[in-house]
Amino acid sequence: MPRRRCAAVVAVLALGACTAQPGSAPSVVHLRPLAAGTRSVAGHSVQGRELTVYRMGSATAKRRVLVIGVIHGDEVAGRRIALSLLHLDVPAGTSLWVVPDGNPDGVAAHTRQNAHRVDLNRNFSYDWAPIGRPGDQQYSGPRALSEPESAALSDLVRRLRPAVTVWFHQPVGVVDESGGSVSVEQRFANTLGEPLRRMTRYHGSATGWQNHGYPGTTAFVVELPRHPTDALDQRAVRAIQNLL
Numbered sequence: 001m002p003r004r005r006c007a008a009v010v011a012v013l014a015l016g017a018c019t020a021q022p023g024s025a026p027s028v029v030h031l032r033p034l035a036a037g038t039r040s041v042a043g044h045s046v047q048g049r050e051l052t053v054y055r056m057g058s059a060t061a062k063r064r065v066l067v068i069g070v071i072h073g074d075e076v077a078g079r080r081i082a083l084s085l086l087h088l089d090v091p092a093g094t095s096l097w098v099v100p101d102g103n104p105d106g107v108a109a110h111t112r113q114n115a116h117r118v119d120l121n122r123n124f125s126y127d128w129a130p131i132g133r134p135g136d137q138q139y140s141g142p143r144a145l146s147e148p149e150s151a152a153l154s155d156l157v158r159r160l161r162p163a164v165t166v167w168f169h170q171p172v173g174v175v176d177e178s179g180g181s182v183s184v185e186q187r188f189a190n191t192l193g194e195p196l197r198r199m200t201r202y203h204g205s206a207t208g209w210q211n212h213g214y215p216g217t218t219a220f221v222v223e224l225p226r227h228p229t230d231a232l233d234q235r236a237v238r239a240i241q242n243l244l
């Protein structure tokens with residue numbers, strides 16, 4: 001049950017506090033993490049669904065880690081892991097930001113793409129290229145950041161400047177060497193119990209944009225298996241804790 005809502009993520013970052021909802025007692029929220037995280041809205045999907053972002057830890061923490069549970073709407077295993085992160089205590093000086101679902105229209109429709117039939121992970125602004133047409137598996141959209149979901153997630157990254165970002169996908173069962181720190185990726189892979197491998201780098205991908213645009217930070221793809229076990233979910237949570 002969210003206790004507070006922020007008008008925008010930027011408000012959390014700038015002020016370190018959210019606006020209290022009517023009727024709730026005013027309080028400072030950045031001193032202690034809430035049990036289920038502090039909730040705000042990073043943006044909205046084509047069909048108006050919220051892209052919800054939760055913060056555990058201090059809004060002013062220097063080291064920030066971001067987890068995106070879903071970007072391809074038919075690869076939803078990461079959402080379960082993301083939701084179990086909302087109850088974590090994080091070390092002082094760090095914060096964990098979690099978007100359980102970055103493509104809620106795709107999840108609702110069980111499609112990889114968003115409601116404009118765009119592959120959001122080909123729609124980011126670094127090395128964007130026209131790919132396919134609406135509905136094609138990797139249709140990259142009419143232009144970079146044409147989609148509200150990719151625009152909102154880009155804005156979130158721009159504001160947060162996370163040291164590490166994890167983007168969950170399925171179903172390959174590997175940690176992708178995505179262009180950031182290989183040692184960060186390797187450690188994650190070791191804890192997860194899946195191999196580290198360099199997969200194809202695509203035009204307009206989220207990790208490509210982050211690793212190019214924010215040198216010294218690391219964004220990588222975690223391809224969960226098709227049928228992750230509870231034990232694997234728990235190892236994923238531990239691997240994310242290690243990033244903090």
Ligand SMILES: [Zn+2]
Pocket residue numbers: 072075168169170
């Ligand atoms: Zn994917």
